[in-house]
Amino acid sequence: MNREDNELHTTRRAFCADLLLTSTAVMLAAPNLTETVAAQNSMVAYPARKIEGAELLLPGSGLYFNYPTRNDPAVLLRLSEGEYRAYSRRCSHAGCSVDFDGRSRCLQCPCHRGAYDGRLGHVMFGPPRRPLDEIVLEVRAGGHLWAVGKSIRDTEIITQGPQRR
Numbered sequence: 391m392n393r394e395d396n397e398l399h400t401t402r403r404a405f406c407a408d409l410l411l412t413s414t415a416v417m418l419a420a421p422n423l424t425e426t427v428a429a430q431n432s433m434v435a436y437p438a439r440k441i442e443g444a445e446l447l448l449p450g451s452g453l454y455f456n457y458p459t460r461n462d463p464a465v466l467l468r469l470s471e472g473e474y475r476a477y478s479r480r481c482s483h484a485g486c487s488v489d490f491d492g493r494s495r496c497l498q499c500p501c502h503r504g505a506y507d508g509r510l511g512h513v514m515f516g517p518p519r520r521p522l523d524e525i526v527l528e529v530r531a532g533g534h535l536w537a538v539g540k541s542i543r544d545t546e547i548i549t550q551g552p553q554r555r
């Protein structure tokens with residue numbers, strides 16, 4: 391990683407952390423925001439699959455799995471409050487696999503340096519124009535977590551950070 395890449399990476403990480411705090415404040419100030427966005431998504435049901443290892447996930451960490459097929463990379467996140475969220479790892483820009491960064495709590499795309507927040511999957515940085523698709527979760531018998539469908543998110547982004555030059 392050269393100096394410019396390093397600075398960009400550091401800036402993006404700080405930006406993700408700052409924006410995560412800001413988005414939390416926005417969520418507290420506007421509790422209906424999530425409902426408004428969810429109403430514009432379309433849900434597709436797929437055969438349910440238990441997410442193995444979900445019960446071992448610590449708050450603030452992530453677990454990779456595949457859903458709905460073995461060729462569809464996904465990530466399960468346990469937020470610091472203990473809530474779970476899951477997303478397709480397919481970047482909405484050009485389809486590269488995003489990676490979860492536990493320190494910034496962002497999902498980062500290595501191809502063109504896009505970044506999404508872990509709380510809602512919204513774009514925070516870079517060229518993507520729509521959120522990550524969300525994997526719909528269900529808690530079933532024994533407290534096990536199952537993936538049961540996918541929410542296709544074709545809405546425009548709500549939060550957009552500074553663009554790279």
Ligand code: FES
Nearest residue numbers: 481484499502504
């Ligand atoms: S493919 Fe992810 S930012 Fe371009």
